[in-house]
Amino acid sequence: MKGTAGKKLNLALNVTDHRMLDLLRRRGLRVLVAALRHQDADLSRLLDSLKLERVYLGAEFCWHRMPGARTLLKYADAVIDNGLALAFQTPVVYMESFGLMEKLLAGIERLARRKGKKIEVVVNDWGLLWLVRERFGRLEPVLGRVLFKIKKDPRFVLSRDKNFSKVLGSVRRSSASASIYRKFLSSWGIRRVECDLPEQGLNMDFRKAGLEASVHLPYTYVTSGRRCLASAMAAPLWEKGLLVRDCRQECRTQGYVMSCTRSSGYLFRGDEGFSRIKRPEAFLVGKAVLTRSAAADPAGVSTLSRYGFSRVVWTAGAAH
Amino acid sequence: MKVVVPIRSVRETDILIDDGADELFCGIVPPEWKRRFGFESPLNRRETATGNLASYADLQEIVAGAHDRGVDVHVTLNAHCYAQEHYQVLPSVLGRLARLDVDGVIVADPGLLFLIKKMRLPFRVVVSGEAMATTAAAVALWRTYNAARVILPRQVTPTEMGRITRPFADMEFEAFVFSDDCFFEGGVCNTIHHFSSDTFCHEFLQRAEGWGRMRGMGDLVGRGLTLDYFLRMKRTACGICSLGTLKKNGITHLKIPGRTGPLESRRAGIRLVRDAVTLIRAGRAGEKMIAQMTQWRQAVEEAAGGRDAAEAQRLACLLGNSCYYPDDPVLKKKRRDDFGPPRRKKRGALR
Numbered sequence: 001m002k003g004t005a006g007k008k009l010n011l012a013l014n015v016t017d018h019r020m021l022d023l024l025r026r027r028g029l030r031v032l033v034a035a036l037r038h039q040d041a042d043l044s045r046l047l048d049s050l051k052l053e054r055v056y057l058g059a060e061f062c063w064h065r066m067p068g069a070r071t072l073l074k075y076a077d078a079v080i081d082n083g084l085a086l087a088f089q090t091p092v093v094y095m096e097s098f099g100l101m102e103k104l105l106a107g108i109e110r111l112a113r114r115k116g117k118k119i120e121v122v123v124n125d126w127g128l129l130w131l132v133r134e135r136f137g138r139l140e141p142v143l144g145r146v147l148f149k150i151k152k153d154p155r156f157v158l159s160r161d162k163n164f165s166k167v168l169g170s171v172r173r174s175s176a177s178a179s180i181y182r183k184f185l186s187s188w189g190i191r192r193v194e195c196d197l198p199e200q201g202l203n204m205d206f207r208k209a210g211l212e213a214s215v216h217l218p219y220t221y222v223t224s225g226r227r228c229l230a231s232a233m234a235a236p237l238w239e240k241g242l243l244v245r246d247c248r249q250e251c252r253t254q255g256y257v258m259s260c261t262r263s264s265g266y267l268f269r270g271d272e273g274f275s276r277i278k279r280p281e282a283f284l285v286g287k288a289v290l291t292r293s294a295a296a297d298p299a300g301v302s303t304l305s306r307y308g309f310s311r312v313v314w315t316a317g318a319a320h
Numbered sequence: 321m322k323v324v325v326p327i328r329s330v331r332e333t334d335i336l337i338d339d340g341a342d343e344l345f346c347g348i349v350p351p352e353w354k355r356r357f358g359f360e361s362p363l364n365r366r367e368t369a370t371g372n373l374a375s376y377a378d379l380q381e382i383v384a385g386a387h388d389r390g391v392d393v394h395v396t397l398n399a400h401c402y403a404q405e406h407y408q409v410l411p412s413v414l415g416r417l418a419r420l421d422v423d424g425v426i427v428a429d430p431g432l433l434f435l436i437k438k439m440r441l442p443f444r445v446v447v448s449g450e451a452m453a454t455t456a457a458a459v460a461l462w463r464t465y466n467a468a469r470v471i472l473p474r475q476v477t478p479t480e481m482g483r484i485t486r487p488f489a490d491m492e493f494e495a496f497v498f499s500d501d502c503f504f505e506g507g508v509c510n511t512i513h514h515f516s517s518d519t520f521c522h523e524f525l526q527r528a529e530g531w532g533r534m535r536g537m538g539d540l541v542g543r544g545l546t547l548d549y550f551l552r553m554k555r556t557a558c559g560i561c562s563l564g565t566l567k568k569n570g571i572t573h574l575k576i577p578g579r580t581g582p583l584e585s586r587r588a589g590i591r592l593v594r595d596a597v598t599l600i601r602a603g604r605a606g607e608k609m610i611a612q613m614t615q616w617r618q619a620v621e622e623a624a625g626g627r628d629a630a631e632a633q634r635l636a637c638l639l640g641n642s643c644y645y646p647d648d649p650v651l652k653k654k655r656r657d658d659f660g661p662p663r664r665k666k667r668g669a670l671r
C-alpha cells in the first residue's frame with residue numbers, strides 16, 4: 001500500500017502485552033505474528049497489505065508500565081535479532097522517574113552501538129527530549145503523540161454549534177502545520193512525528209510539510225495525568241489522592257468506560273453528510289483516556305495516504 | 321512570595337491590587353483574531369469570551385493602571401498549539417503587546433517561544449504550566465528560549481519542585497495555590513475547556529463505569545469508593561497548607577488561576593492566600609498552622625455557600641481530595657496520623 005507518492009506505508013507493532021514479547025523472544029517472529037493474527041482480525045488484514053518493519057517497546061503513558069532494564073534489553077535484543085527495527089516509547093516523566101529513564105536510555109544506546117543499528121526514541125516529555133539530545137546523541141528522537149498538539153475532544157461528535165463549524169479548518173490542523181514549529185522540531189533533531197486521528201478529522205499533509213509521520217491506530221489519545229483510578233482502588237481513603245504511589249499494575253486488568261452524560265445518541269455530521277448515531281465513549285486505562293478511532297477498519301486505513309503518513313503503528317492487544 | 325492573580329476587566333485593576341495582588345495576568349482575543357478564528361480557536365486555553373479581554377484599549381488601560389501602582393501585567397498566550405494560519409496573525413499581536421508595554425507573556429507552544437526569541441521581543445518570557453516543565457531537564461530546554469520564569473504543572477509534588485528549582489537559582493518559579501483544579505494534567509490534555517456546559521473530566525467521570533476483572537467484593541468496594549472520592553473533588557482546589565513547603569522548595573510566585581471565575585471568588589482567594597503568606601512569614605508551621613489554614617478555608621466556603629459548603633470543605637481538607645499538594649510530607653503525615661492504624665512503639669506497645 002502506498003503512503004505517499006512512491007513511498008510505501010509500513011507497519012509497526014506497539015506491543016503492550018509482555019507475554020507477546022516473551023513469545024517473540026522464545027519462538028521468533030513467525031509465531032508472534034501468527035498469535036497476533038489469531039487475536040486481532042483487523043491487524044491480520046493489515047499484515048496482509050503492509051510490511052511489518054518495526055516494533056515499539058516501552059510505555060507511552062505511564063512509567064510504571066515500563067519493563068525493568070534487563071527485561072527491556074532482552075526484548076529489544078529479540079526484536080533486532082528477528083530482523084525488525086526498534087522504537088523505544090517513553091512517557092511523561094516527573095523527577096520521581098527521571099533517574100530510571102536515564103538508565104534505560106543508556107542501556108538502549110549501548111545496545112544501538114553494539115548492534116550497529118539506529119534506534120528511535122519516541123519522546124512524550126520535553127525534558128526527555130533535552131536528555132536524549134544532550135547525552136544520547138546516537139538515539140533518534142521522534143515526537144510522540146502526547147506532545148503532538150491538536151484539539152482532541154470526544155464531544156466533537158455532539159457539536160451542532162455553528163461557531164465551531166466556522167473554525168473547523170483550524171481545529172483540524174496541528175502545530176506541525178506551522179513552518180516555525182517545524183524549525184523548532186528540526187533544531188532538536190526531530191524529523192518524525194507521531195499522531196492519531198481526532199474526531200473532527202485531520203487537515204494535514206505531512207509529506208508537503210517535509211515531515212515523516214506515523215499514525216497510531218486503533219486508539220486515539222485524548223488526555224492523561226498523574227492520577228490513577230486503578231491504583232487508587234487499593235489505597236485507603238486518605239491516600240487515594242496521592243500522586244506518588246506504589247503500583248501493582250491493576251490497569252492491566254481493569255479500567256473505566258466513560259460516556260458523555262448528555263448523550264443518548266446524536267447524529268454525527270461528517271464531511272459526507274449525516275451518518276450513524278454515535279454516543280461518544282472514552283476508555284480510561286490507567287492514567288490515559290483513549291477513544292477508538294473510526295479509521296481503524298481496513299477501509300479507513302486505505303485513506304491514510306492522503307495525509308502523507310509513512311507508518312501505521314498498530315497497538316496490538318490492550319490499549320496500553 | 322508574590323501573589324499572581326487573573327484580571328478580566330478594567331474596573332478590577334484597583335480592586336485586585338487593593339486586595340493584595342502583586343502581579344496581574346489576563347487573556348485577550350483581539351478583534352483581528354476574533355474575526356478570523358472566533359473564541360473557539362483562541363490565543364489561550366480559555367475558549368470563551370468570558371475571561372478574555374476583547375480589545376487592546378482595555379489592555380492598555382489595565383497596564384497603565386497597574387504600572388501606576390507598581391504592579392506588572394502579563395498576557396497569557398498559552399494555547400497548546402497554533403496552526404500555520406495563526407502564525408500569520410501572531411507576529412502583529414506580539415508587536416502590539418510590546419508597544420502596549422506589557423511586562424511579559426505566558427507561553428506554552430514551543431513554536432511561539434521560538435518566534436518570540438527570533439523577534440527579540442522585550443517581554444519577560446514565562447513558560448506556562450501547560451508546557452509541562454515537570455523535570456529540571458525540561459526547564460533546561462525552555463531556558464534555551466530565554467525563559468525567565470517557569471510555572472510548574474499542578475501535579476508536580478513539592479519535594480520534586482525542590483529538585484527542579486535548585487539548579488536554576490537565577491530563575492523564578494511559580495506554583496498553583498488556589499482555585500481551578502484538574503483531574504488530568506492540563507499540559508497533556510487535548511480537550512476543550514469550554515466546549516459545553518462542563519469540562520471533559522467532570523462530564524465524563526460522572527458516568528464512568530468500571531470494566532475488567534475484579535478479584536472479589538474488596539475490589540468492588542474499592543472501585544466504588546475510589547470513583548466516589550474523585551467525583552467529590554471540588555473544582556476549587558487549595559494549596560495554602562503547603563506554602564511553607566513550597567517556599568522551602570524554591571517557589572517565588574503563587575498563582576491563583578481561574579480567569580473565567582467571578583470577581584468575588586478571586587478576591588476571596590487573594591485574601592486567603594495573603595493571610596496564609598503572612599502566617600508563613602511569621603514562621604508558623606506544623607499542625608497548628610494547618611488547623612488555622614483549614615479554618616480560614618472553611619470560612620471562605622461558608623461565606624460563599626453557607627454551612628453545608630463549609631462542612632463539605634472540612635471533609636475535603638480531611639481527606640485531601642481537593643488538595644493541590646496531597647504529597648506534601650507534612651500533610652501526608654497528618655492524614656496518616658489522623659486516619660491510619662496506630663503505630664507501635666518498640667516491644668509491641670501502642671503509641
